[in-house]
Amino acid sequence: MNLEAEPRVFATTRWSLVLAGANSEGDQKKAAEALAELCRTYWRPIFSYVCRRGYSTENAQDLTQDFFLMILETNWLRQADQGRGRFRSLLLKSLQNFLHNAIDKNRTLKRGGGAQFVSWDAWMAEAPSQISISDRALDSLAPERLFDLRWAATVVEQALRRLREECEGKGRLRLFEGLRDHLTAERADISYANLGAALGVAETVVKKQLHNLRQRYRWLLREEVAHTVENPADVDDEIRHLCAALATAA
């Protein structure tokens, strides 16, 4: 088996679909679905940002839902600054504008008609997410920084979730659970013997499987990031941006 990197085929990242749709060259339906999928994944950074901006949590929930409604139902992209770029940065900018208007117009917040956003309960139950940061960071973090932090966490959690599902799908969940904490560890810090003992396999098997998981994780992570950029070449840059956000929050 050739374990070397295979040529990436990301022709249809979600974001590129959305952009294509906005240009009315692409399939509108596909674009809408892609956008909805993106929103479903990345609502947490939005919500965190709104909370951080000082809204009460009741209001933050409403605003978040309205924001997504706005994005999904209107020709958002056409109206947005089409400097393109990344979904993340565009989303944040739109959110900032949206909130600005919301304050201005002192809107009575209401539920959108037909579009039934999935309930908070079910969303959170499906994919619990918790990040932990130092209390210094919590106090001093600008909302934009928190947004990036949450975004980074979401990206990573998504990749891990998919990795888990792929393992689970092949009946190897136990293997995943046993090795998932060592995906980024240095070789020297890993006791392959202990892991082997815990899983009931030889050390060599552990090494091979861990390597395998790592590689697959990377693939999934990069794909996840790629969904939010237009050009696959931007993936590294996007990752670096998120890394920088984390480093400064430390």
Add this chain to the structure above:
Amino acid sequence: MNKATAPSDSLADVIENPTKCPQCGVITRLNRGTCIHCLLREGLEAKGEVSREVFESILTEANVTDKQWRLGHYEILEEIGRGGMGVIYRARQQHSRRIVAVKRILAHDVSSHETLVRFRREAEAVASLDHPNILPIYEISESEEGLPFFSMKYATGGSLRTAAPALRTEPRQCVRLMAKVARGIAYAHGKGILHRDLQPGNVLLDGNGEPMVSDFGLAKWLDQNSDLTGTLETLGTPGYIAPEQTECAADKLTSAADIYSLGAILFYLLTGRPPFVGPNVLHVIHQAAATPAPRLRSLAPSLDRDLETIVGRCLEPDPNARYESAGALADDLEHWLRHEPIHARRVGVFTRGRKWVRRNPTTTVLLASVVALGAATGVMFWERESPHPLPASIAAIPYKSIAVLPFENLSADPENAFFTDGVQDEILNDLAKIADLKVISRTSVMQYKTGVKRNVRQIANELGVAHVVEGSVQRAANRVRVTAQLIDAKTDAHLWVERYDRPLDDVFVIQSEIAKAIAGQLQAKLSPAEKSAIEQPPTTNLIAYGRYLRARKLGALPRIPDLREITRLLDQAVAYDPTFLLAYCELARAHAWLYFLGVDHTPAHLALAKEARDAALRLGPDRGEPHLAAACVAYRCYRDYETALTEVGLARRALPNDASVFDITAHIAKRQGRWKQSTSDFERGAELDPRSVWFPSRAAINYWWQRRYPEAAAAADRAVAVEPGNPAMRFGRALVDLESRADTHPGHEAIQNIVTEDPSGMDPVADLWLYFALCRRDATEMGRALASLPLEGIPPRSFFEGLAARARNDASGAGTAFTAARIELEKILREQPDNAEALSALGKIDAALRRKEDAVREGRRAVELLPVTKDAVTGAELLRDLAIIYAWVGEKDLAIKQLEEVLRIPSELSYGQLRLHPYWDPLRGDPRFEKLLEKSKKPVAMK
């Protein structure tokens, strides 16, 4: 839709002790503690990736399949917490695909019928409740394996604990929430169910921020009396439980207890801390019972007085002064929200002054907790007074606890049993040096022999540990093969396994590697000093090591002949290796014992003890063992308690798991007349060494000396329970009946049983046997006991032969024996003129030989030399001896007076002894003596 509070992950959880990722230095983490930054960086280019097909094909090569984890109709997704009795999972209901929480009982608790009953009770009680602010239970069921579990709503909003930081700035929100919680509790009360463990962690929040009370783990029907609530295995969560809840009157608890908790939670939400805080559980409980709660506004001045009043009324120490119902509390909270006047009386100066002085709750709490500890370790403790607060984790077995069981000897040569024991012993000692670990003493683990199939779970339970180490040693030619494994006692899972195949000389390296690996597995913190102590091999000379091991094998409860052999072996050990620190330590202790027992009470011998001690201190001034040896020498050779205690203090730091530390302090305390402390230290030693008869039997002696016979019997029973086959313990227990009631039947029966099983079974307790035989006036028994007594000692055997002869009315036989004894004692006194015990023994002999003046002089001088103030144990013996001397020389008045004096302090005098022993024959019939007999039935009045 009702949106009350933030879902828990709106912002982020705050890490309390943020640590930097060792690889990248970033603090921010995912909830599992993994570093997000590192996980992101993994995604940067120039590292390999793999497609799904390839990934899956490699994945499926691994032979690590899952068993689909189902419980009933639920697919288990992940564990989200562990409660008191059970585990909680996030799960998916099969048909509806709904996400729920599932709580099931921990597997190893299933065997306990009581646990099963409680579990079922909890589930049924709560399932019957239907209220928006009570976490609904969906289904109560049993899995295929018969494991009971129940499913309930999965609360996605976290708990009040996680939401608390955000709520602190929103008092109205806090009140709104608690009003709802109070309504829920009021509903439950209406159904006859108390919660009893309300605390912020138990109030969960759904996605809309609605509060829901969960974990009615200690729920109790208000109008039923369950005998299971007698043992309080958990006391609720300390900061939030009502003071009366600690007084063990479980079935007298009312709804007021829950109201207190509600107030405490509100207090916490508003101020950031519960009303009472402290360094440990017991401190908090004691405070809550003994002092009034702080006023709300003393911690949060911006809050208004009405709110303070409401909270204050909940936290009234007197349950009757609180809100009469949770509904009334909810009413007032709602009034407050609507800015309406509240109904609670303003707490005035006078009402505050009312009584909250209750009978000391500490004792009953300790009793409950100690009972719980007893249940956990399988040994019941009956100590009613304990001056030291027990550590917070009393009822739980700490995770970082371990027992190193005897290793299996796989060598053909049985001689290598020593070697195998040595390997295990060293590993045990190494681990015992680690303060962050609780390690069970050697004597307790040695009885779990190899060759018998071990029930690890049961052993761990008996010893009170969460982990067990097993292993094997095989030695052949110049190589050694060692295997070791670390086992989680609850699940039987092998957490760590390692095999070593090395040259024989590497055996010490293996031992320290194993110890370090195990410590690492348990994540025990290892200080640099501990690490270097572990890495230092005891010796590099295997012959010396062999001698040392053999000496240790003899050493558990050494008797005189053994002690001589021990010193011989150890002398050889240090001859082979003059840097063998541990051998010097053991040598010093052995010499100290010999000196103490009077066998070789000469300055020359003293010098040997000191020499060994000094060598040890020179070789390892920072190690604990030399200081322990120095403590022994100071105590046993010089009666220098201060130095001994100082040395013990130094030793204790380096030897945190060494039970013998407590042995020394307990004995010293006794000698200083601090009996309570002494008994308590014996109990602590028992904790570290739960399978040793030594500590409970010492405790029994303490009680016996204080004439607290029921407790002495209980302690002796404990010792017997540890080693039912041990004749000394059985006989000791039987003697309690003699002392307390002058009943010799149990003792007689015990002797018969013991010698039937083993004719030499009574030999280790020959001195007690003789004492017993004298009380029974049984000449044959006396003869048998005498035959088993060692010749040497103070007093020597000839003295006892004289006693026996006298009891038989054999005047000439007595005369001969006593005269022989006199010669021996004079010899001893020539060498040690100030040996008080020898002098006293001489006094008794002279009294028997009718040398009145000499006898009285010697007895009095002995008391002068060693008064009770200097040694409460031997001093008391000497006082009693003086009474014997007076009685035997015909000085009845003096004898009675002396006896009166002795009965006032702890001593070996007992009702049984006075009644039965030939010592006191000259006084029988005297009415004053009869009065003293009555007095001796009562315990010693301790200050």
